[in-house]
Amino acid sequence: MYDGQESAAVDNVTISISQGEYVAVLGRNGSGKSTLAKHFNVILLPDSGTVVVDNMTTSDDGLIFDIRRTVGMVFQNPDNQIVATVVEDDVAFAPENLGIPPSEIRERVDGALKSVGMYEFRKHAPHQLSGGQKQRVAIAGVLAMQSKCIVFDEASSMLDPKGRRELTATIKKLNQDGATVINITHFMDEAIEADRVIVMDKGRVLLDGTPRDIFADRKLLEDAGLDLPQAAALADCLRQDGLDIKSGVLTADELVEEIICLL
Amino acid sequence: MLKDITIGQYFGGESFIHRLDPRNKIIMTALLMAAVFVSSGFAGYGVIALFLIICYMISGIPFRMILKSIKPIIPIIVFTSILNLFFIKEGDILFEWRFIAITDSGVRFAFFLVARIFCLVVGASLITYTTKPMELTDGIESLFGPLKRIKFPVHEVAMMMTIALRFVPTLIEETDKIMSAQKARGASLDTGGLVKRVKALIPVLIPLFISAFRRAHDLAVAMECRCYNGGEGRTKMKKLRFGFIDIIGAFAMIMLIAGIVVLNILGVV
Ligand SMILES: Nc1ncnc2c1ncn2[C@@H]1O[C@H](COP(=O)(O)OP(=O)(O)OP(=O)(O)O)[C@@H](O)[C@H]1O
Ligand SMILES: [Mg+2]
Numbered sequence: 001m002y003d004g005q006e007s008a009a010v011d012n013v014t015i016s017i018s019q020g021e022y023v024a025v026l027g028r029n030g031s032g033k034s035t036l037a038k039h040f041n042v043i044l045l046p047d048s049g050t051v052v053v054d055n056m057t058t059s060d061d062g063l064i065f066d067i068r069r070t071v072g073m074v075f076q077n078p079d080n081q082i083v084a085t086v087v088e089d090d091v092a093f094a095p096e097n098l099g100i101p102p103s104e105i106r107e108r109v110d111g112a113l114k115s116v117g118m119y120e121f122r123k124h125a126p127h128q129l130s131g132g133q134k135q136r137v138a139i140a141g142v143l144a145m146q147s148k149c150i151v152f153d154e155a156s157s158m159l160d161p162k163g164r165r166e167l168t169a170t171i172k173k174l175n176q177d178g179a180t181v182i183n184i185t186h187f188m189d190e191a192i193e194a195d196r197v198i199v200m201d202k203g204r205v206l207l208d209g210t211p212r213d214i215f216a217d218r219k220l221l222e223d224a225g226l227d228l229p230q231a232a233a234l235a236d237c238l239r240q241d242g243l244d245i246k247s248g249v250l251t252a253d254e255l256v257e258e259i260i261c262l263l
Numbered sequence: 264m265l266k267d268i269t270i271g272q273y274f275g276g277e278s279f280i281h282r283l284d285p286r287n288k289i290i291m292t293a294l295l296m297a298a299v300f301v302s303s304g305f306a307g308y309g310v311i312a313l314f315l316i317i318c319y320m321i322s323g324i325p326f327r328m329i330l331k332s333i334k335p336i337i338p339i340i341v342f343t344s345i346l347n348l349f350f351i352k353e354g355d356i357l358f359e360w361r362f363i364a365i366t367d368s369g370v371r372f373a374f375f376l377v378a379r380i381f382c383l384v385v386g387a388s389l390i391t392y393t394t395k396p397m398e399l400t401d402g403i404e405s406l407f408g409p410l411k412r413i414k415f416p417v418h419e420v421a422m423m424m425t426i427a428l429r430f431v432p433t434l435i436e437e438t439d440k441i442m443s444a445q446k447a448r449g450a451s452l453d454t455g456g457l458v459k460r461v462k463a464l465i466p467v468l469i470p471l472f473i474s475a476f477r478r479a480h481d482l483a484v485a486m487e488c489r490c491y492n493g494g495e496g497r498t499k500m501k502k503l504r505f506g507f508i509d510i511i512g513a514f515a516m517i518m519l520i521a522g523i524v525v526l527n528i529l530g531v532v
């Protein structure tokens with residue numbers, strides 16, 4: 001509940017995300033996604049109810065530091081996340097805060113910068129970079145924390161299509177390496193990569209399930225202000241034109257396969 | 264046009280001076296300032312000027328950068344030297360016209376003043392040209408570290424300086440953007456008298472402040488998310504190291520000071 005607001009921004013949400021899961025969160029503007037995310041690492045505390053991260057309750061003052069090192073978070077606007085005047089110093093910020101020895105920080109920083117493709121820009125000043133490049137630096141800054149769980153809050157919104165695909169691949173790789181990933185996004189094609197999709201509307205969880213289940217219900221999605229992923233939308237059109245395409249097609253590859261079967 | 268503002272802008276390089284420990288450079292700059300104030304004759308300023316020229320040559324900073332750092336203070340130099348020229352009444356009169364009298368000691372004082380300001384600005388610019396802002400704040404944090412004992416927030420001050428340096432270009436860019444946006448809506452920012460122009464700035468400043476506060480809030484959240492918890496328990500990726508080249512640098516500085524002191528004692532003008 002924000003001051004001066006009539007209703008709670010996030011209300012009656014009960015979800016449990018297990019270690020190693022890859023969750024996408026969808027929902028229209030103002031549906032409470034960011035507000036929910038900020039509860040995961042004690043930026044906000046719930047007025048009622050509890051949030052538990054890795055067996056730590058967020059309302060416990062003594063645990064704030066440990067919770068924050070467990071849950072990393074990347075926000076939408078990179079300009080307001082970069083602290084230092086040199087790229088590599090900024091990526092080193094979080095590990096420095098954690099009190100990690102210098103040589104290990106160096107390794108982490110180089111690793112994180114390489115994984116977002118910004119290694120050759122490590123000596124640049126942030127204001128010499130484009131928006132998308134800054135966003136990659138901000139992502140590297142959180143990767144260098146090597147936290148168990150990373151929340152991306154519309155982190156891809158500044159990236160070009162190629163950059164977004166690369167980010168999606170990076171996220172996938174992080175998840176395969178064991179990190180829990182929560183990706184808040186407006187891009188359906190990112191959401192289908194996840195193991196689980198949560199759709200929020202007016203501060204509540206509207207839908208919660210696998211991408212295949214969620215994107216099967218076009219009507220409900222449209223009520224929540226969302227689109228189908230591109231391939232699924234195309235499949236839908238083709239089906240309406242009388243082609244025999246089975247429902248539940250999500251990715252371009254699946255659609256291609258269906259069409260080949262028809263030929 | 265706003266982009267041209269350089270606030271101690273770093274000028275990359277790998278020279279001897281670039282590689283000195285920032286703490287050493289800060290102390291050396293302080294010593295240079297002391298030398299500038301102690302020096303009391305033309306010879307002394309000649310030696311300091313020579314020293315500075317050699318430093319600039321070693322650092323590979325082009326001499327036009329010196330002009331650039333001097334340009335903004337030219338009015339101050341002109342103003343103070345004129346004051347000195349006309350208002351010092353001691354010494355032999357060189358030139359007289361009605362109530363205006365210029366004396367030889369007036370000329371001397373005016374010259375010393377100009378020389379002092381020149382050496383100070385050029386010397387102070389050298390450290391900002393050859394030291395990354397981040398190293399400078401690290402150096403300050405480390406040098407003033409002992410003040411933590413008397414509860415002086417050394418780390419916090421250094422952090423504030425870092426963030427200010429980080430956001431100066433961002434805010435300048437933003438000011439440019441807001442000005443363009445206001446112009447596109449028909450505001451005239453560069454015409455009219457002084458009062459009119461100052462008034463025209465209000466619709467630029469208000470959005471700028473609002474956005475700066477929003478940025479500050481976002482940045483605070485982002486820093487908390489990255490486990491920022493003040494200076495306690497923090498480590499540094501780049502450790503400052505006082506190496507062999509620093510000994511050479513410090514030695515050169517000490518020689519300069521000694522030279523100035525000797526010149527003073529000998530009374531060379
Ligand atoms: N600082 C705040 N003060 C007051 N109300 C706020 C604040 N931040 C968010 N809100 C309100 O809370 C609700 C949820 O906002 P939230 O930022 O969580 O939405 P979101 O789902 O992240 O939207 P978007 O897709 O635009 O990022 C909105 O109605 C918004 O107006
Ligand atoms: Mg949001």
